[in-house]
Amino acid sequence: MITNQILLLLMLSILWPSAALPFTPGNIGNLFGMAESDGRILQRSKRGWMWNQFFLLEEYGGNDHQYVGKLHSNMDKGEGNVKYVLTGDGAGTLFLIDEKSGDIHATKRLDREEKAMYTLHAKVLDRNTNVELEPDTEFNIKIHDINDNAPKFAKDIYFASVPEMSEVGTSVVTVTATDADDQTYGNSAKLVYSILQGQPYFSVDSENGTIKTALPGMDREVKENYQVVIQAKDMAGQMGGLSGTTTVSITLSDVNDSPPRFANHSFRVTAVESTEIEGAIGRIKADDPDIGRNAEMEYSIVGGHDIFNIITDQTTQEGVIIIKKALDYESKKDYEFRVEVKNTYLDARFILGLQFKDYATVKVTVEDVDEPPVFTRNPYIIEVHEDTAAGSFVGVVSARDPDADNKLVKYSIDRHTDLERLFNIDSVNGTITTLKALDREMSKWHNISVVATEINNPRQTTRVPVFIKVLDVNDNAPEFAMSYDTFVCENVKAGQLIQTISAVDTDEPLVGHKFVFSISATNPNFTIEDREDNTANILTLRGGFSRREMSMYFLPVVISDNDYPIQSSTSTLIVRVCACDSRGNMQSCSPEVLPFSDGLTTGALVAILLCVIILLMIVVLFAALRRQRKKEPLIISKEDVRDNVVSYNDEGGGEEDTQAFDIGTLRNPEVMDANKLRRDIIPEMLFPFRRTSPIKDNKDVRDFINGRLQENDSDPTAPPYDSLATYAYEGSGSLAESLSSLESAATEGDQDYDYLSNWGPQFKKLAEMYIGKSPDRET
Numbered sequence: 001m002i003t004n005q006i007l008l009l010l011m012l013s014i015l016w017p018s019a020a021l022p023f024t025p026g027n028i029g030n031l032f033g034m035a036e037s038d039g040r041i042l043q044r045s046k047r048g049w050m051w052n053q054f055f056l057l058e059e060y061g062g063n064d065h066q067y068v069g070k071l072h073s074n075m076d077k078g079e080g081n082v083k084y085v086l087t088g089d090g091a092g093t094l095f096l097i098d099e100k101s102g103d104i105h106a107t108k109r110l111d112r113e114e115k116a117m118y119t120l121h122a123k124v125l126d127r128n129t130n131v132e133l134e135p136d137t138e139f140n141i142k143i144h145d146i147n148d149n150a151p152k153f154a155k156d157i158y159f160a161s162v163p164e165m166s167e168v169g170t171s172v173v174t175v176t177a178t179d180a181d182d183q184t185y186g187n188s189a190k191l192v193y194s195i196l197q198g199q200p201y202f203s204v205d206s207e208n209g210t211i212k213t214a215l216p217g218m219d220r221e222v223k224e225n226y227q228v229v230i231q232a233k234d235m236a237g238q239m240g241g242l243s244g245t246t247t248v249s250i251t252l253s254d255v256n257d258s259p260p261r262f263a264n265h266s267f268r269v270t271a272v273e274s275t276e277i278e279g280a281i282g283r284i285k286a287d288d289p290d291i292g293r294n295a296e297m298e299y300s301i302v303g304g305h306d307i308f309n310i311i312t313d314q315t316t317q318e319g320v321i322i323i324k325k326a327l328d329y330e331s332k333k334d335y336e337f338r339v340e341v342k343n344t345y346l347d348a349r350f351i352l353g354l355q356f357k358d359y360a361t362v363k364v365t366v367e368d369v370d371e372p373p374v375f376t377r378n379p380y381i382i383e384v385h386e387d388t389a390a391g392s393f394v395g396v397v398s399a400r401d402p403d404a405d406n407k408l409v410k411y412s413i414d415r416h417t418d419l420e421r422l423f424n425i426d427s428v429n430g431t432i433t434t435l436k437a438l439d440r441e442m443s444k445w446h447n448i449s450v451v452a453t454e455i456n457n458p459r460q461t462t463r464v465p466v467f468i469k470v471l472d473v474n475d476n477a478p479e480f481a482m483s484y485d486t487f488v489c490e491n492v493k494a495g496q497l498i499q500t501i502s503a504v505d506t507d508e509p510l511v512g513h514k515f516v517f518s519i520s521a522t523n524p525n526f527t528i529e530d531r532e533d534n535t536a537n538i539l540t541l542r543g544g545f546s547r548r549e550m551s552m553y554f555l556p557v558v559i560s561d562n563d564y565p566i567q568s569s570t571s572t573l574i575v576r577v578c579a580c581d582s583r584g585n586m587q588s589c590s591p592e593v594l595p596f597s598d599g600l601t602t603g604a605l606v607a608i609l610l611c612v613i614i615l616l617m618i619v620v621l622f623a624a625l626r627r628q629r630k631k632e633p634l635i636i637s638k639e640d641v642r643d644n645v646v647s648y649n650d651e652g653g654g655e656e657d658t659q660a661f662d663i664g665t666l667r668n669p670e671v672m673d674a675n676k677l678r679r680d681i682i683p684e685m686l687f688p689f690r691r692t693s694p695i696k697d698n699k700d701v702r703d704f705i706n707g708r709l710q711e712n713d714s715d716p717t718a719p720p721y722d723s724l725a726t727y728a729y730e731g732s733g734s735l736a737e738s739l740s741s742l743e744s745a746a747t748e749g750d751q752d753y754d755y756l757s758n759w760g761p762q763f764k765k766l767a768e769m770y771i772g773k774s775p776d777r778e779t
Contacts (some may be wrong), residue, residue: 039481047755069096070143071102071672073124075133083127084141088120088138095120095141099127104141109124113180114144134694147188150178151232157247164220164252165349166213172202174210177232179242192237196245197668198228207238211248220252256294256347258689259356260286267339267362269321272328274369278322280694284310285318285359293345297585302338308364310339319360329368336363372460373409373452380450386440387473394423394432394468399452407454414449422449423468432466440470441506477569478515478559486538486573486779487589488553489580490545498526498575499538503559507567515563519555520570526555551589 017460054777076082085098095118096105123136124450153175160173181188193209195202203214228248235241256733262284269282290297299310299319307327310319319339339574342357375397382395411430413423424447425432430450444470454460486499503515519528523543538555553575560568578589584696756767 023123048139052271065096065107069103070105071097071104071122073134074104075124076102082465083128083130084131085123085125085134086120087123089115089118091120094118099121110143112182113144113149116182117142137259147181147186147235147242151179151190151244152176152235152655153232153244155246155248155260159249159251159598160211161251161253162213162220163255165255165257166218168213168216170213172211172213172250173207173248175230175246175248176209177246179234181234187236187241188234188439190236191232191234193239194231194233194485196229196231197249197433198226201226202228202250204230206679212249219257220254221258224252226250226252233349248527254291255350256290256343256356257350258289258294258344259358260288260295260297260341261358262286262360264339265358265360267360267495269362269364270367271323271364272367272369273327274371275323275327276325277326280320280322281364282321282554283313283318283363284321284339284360284362285314285316286360288317294343294347296344297341299339299341302340302359305335309336321671327366328402328772329366330402333366334363336361337365338362368403370457370460371402372462374402375399375452375462377464378413379467381469382468383437384473385471385473386438387475388434388438390434390436392434392498394434395466397425397430397452397466398463399462399464401432401454407456408694409452410455412450412451413454417447422446425450430746432468438470440472440508441476446469446470454726470510472508473566474507474563475568476506476563477567478505478513478561480504480559480571480573481559484573487576487578487586488540488588489535489578489584490547491543491580492540492545492584493543494540496540496543496625497537499573500531501538501557501573501647502535505561505567507561507563509561509563516556516560516562518560520558521556523555523632525553526575528557536681545577546591547579553577577580599693641689686715728764 014488029212031068071084073082073084080100083099084097085099085101086092086095091097094107096107097103098105119138119142120676121136121138122143126133158173158175162170163170177190177191177193179189179511183189193206195204195211199214201213201215201218202211204211209230209232210229226249228250229245231243231245232246233241234242235531261741263286267282267284271281275281284299286297286299288297290476295317296314297312297314297317301308301310305322305324307325308321309324310321311320313320319341331460340357341360346356363748377397380395384392384394388394397411399409399411410427411425411428413425413432415421420436422436422438422747423432430452432450438735446579449463449466450466452462452464481502482506484499484501488496488498492498501517503517505513505515513534515534517528517530519526523541527539527541529539531537555573555575556575558568558622560566561679561748576589577584580586738775753767753770756763756770759767
């Protein structure tokens with residue numbers, strides 16, 4: 001059995017290298033069921049009927065069912081009674097076993113990178129009874145690697161940068177490739193890096209793929225970008241190996257190795273003399289091939305300058321020349337100064353041997369312009385007393401033409417700043433005078449604007465503010481600071497304080513106010529005490545005041561100031577007499593009702609009588625107006641349409657007229673014989689006769705008028721008997737019929753007013769009035 005196994009092994013190693021085991025002591029031991037461990041030889045176990053590991057090259061296998069190995073058991077006598085069964089990874093799909101011979105074949109090509117080892121189990125069964133002849137055993141099929149994978153880089157293109165002027169050997173970037181082949185077997189995955197493009201500027205480490213600089217003094221300003229191609233080759237770089245490449249884009253980063261330089265060391269700038277302060281008049285620029293902060297520059301004037309300054313435009317890196325003081329063509333026309341430029345950031349590696357600054361000369365020429373007038377002062381502050389009369393002198397403003405022509409200037413006041421027209425100015429000499437008297441108490445300051453204009457060129461104007469301060473004059477007298485409510489108790493004693501008064505003055509003296517209080521005449525009831533602090537006390541001179549005698553006293557107080565001229569005024573203090581309690585608290589100030597005989601004077605009686613007469617006249621006039629308002633004419637206009645239109649145009653016959661002439665007889669001859677009552681006597685009927693409404697279907701106008709005439713003759717409430725009554729009937733031509741009450745039915749219940757609701761919103765109120773009175777609705 002052992003011999004057969006040795007021969008089989010030799011045959012497999014010759015014919016099928018994939019099935020041959022490496023002839024190592026360990027493998028031979030496994031082949032014969034023996035193991036070498038710690039120098040001891042182990043006895044063959046029951047599972048020694050097969051070796052525990054097969055080897056297969058990953059390129060083998062495929063459609064022809066490549067042979068892998070053979071299983072053989074000691075129980076197999078070659079009689080065909082033994083059946084081999086294979087289970088585990090890929091059994092039945094990737095690996096097939098011949099039940100009779102135990103040969104194992106691979107059904108397709110195996111890839112080690114997909115799976116490097118398969119674990120299977122083999123069983124030996126009796127073909128007839130399916131009884132296991134030997135316990136199953138586990139073995140491995142290991143896929144041997146071949147060089148079938150090329151190296152691959154993680155990226156197709158890498159980006160890296162290195163400072164310009166770097167020393168040789170400066171590391172730039174490391175690129176690493178990977179190989180899927182077995183790293184532990186052979187050289188299939190041993191990579192070697194080389195540079196295909198990018199020499200002589202860069203080199204690459206063959207073992208780790210680190211790219212380094214290979215050329216000194218690489219200048220970004222000469223060439224900034226480089227394309228480097230790196231190759232990774234397996235099999236340790238030997239012929240027949242596989243390779244992969246990647247591209248590395250290397251950019252030289254900038255360092256401050258170039259100083260700024262002026263392309264032209266002389267600049268000429270022109271500026272007009274009217275340029276405002278801090279205004280720019282020109283720009284100069286130096287060149288720096290560096291970029292970023294390495295190209296940032298700073299400009300300055302060597303030694304400084306009184307008129308000009310230069311600042312740096314951070315966006316364009318230009319030097320902007322600005323004006324510090326106003327230019328004057330008439331004073332100086334040409335200026336010259338020197339400008340220095342330097343980098344704001346310096347690299348210490350390149351300072352030695354280079355001067356990182358440069359200089360240029362700037363010449364400025366001032367151009368003349370037609371300038372507006374210039375005032376001698378700006379602003380003007382003028383003081384004037386408030387008692388200055390209209391037309392008085394206030395002050396003078398002066399302006400001149402700064403140009404060499406020295407043109408004439410005229411003056412004017414902007415009336416938008418002097419709406420009240422308080423001031424005037426002489427257009428020739430600039431003298432300001434008052435047009436009206438000034439009052440400091442109304443306005444302490446007046447701010448006007450004076451305009452100076454060149455006579456030959458009205459577009460050249462200049463404004464100047466003139467502040468006029470109105471000085472105070474003591475022209476106002478002091479007066480009470482407030483309205484005082486002063487009272488004195490009936491039971492007050494002499495010398496009692498009843499009020500403290502103070503004063504105010506709208507004037508403003510230089511040394512402050514000092515008021516003097518006094519009573520204009522000797523007063524037997526009260527006196528005043530000046531407290532010397534611009535206040536005074538009002539005291540009583542006696543006690544026992546009575547409301548019955550006098551309920552109110554008027555105390556004139558004279559208040560004077562101390563300014564010049566002294567101003568004084570008299571203010572009246574009203575003192576009421578009131579009833580007070582024992583503590584002096586006011587209880588009541590109303591005067592008591594007293595008999596006339598005790599103290600009513602003749603003048604008071606006359607005044608009362610006049611008031612009564614005036615009241616009576618007002619009452620009589622009011623009553624007359626009311627009576628006149630009640631009498632209204634029966635007819636306002638001839639066009640007024642009513643039930644009865646009465647016109648009075650017959651004076652009548654007086655007492656001897658036995659019967660008024662009735663013009664209705666002429667209009668209606670048929671009614672001459674009708675029974676009618678006299679109009680010159682009072683009817684005997686005691687109760688008013690109720691008129692009957694015309695019948696709805698009465699269409700004869702004459703019958704209607706006759707009926708009305710009879711009703712009027714028998715009605716005691718009819719108009720005066722010397723009268724003319726005219727009746728009008730509107731007819732029945734309207735679709736809505738008559739709206740007058742002349743054709744109203746005898747009773748309101750006879751009419752149905754529902755049709756009013758269909759006449760539109762104009763008759764809405766009328767419909768609500770009549771429909772609501774319908775008897776059936778009320779029911």
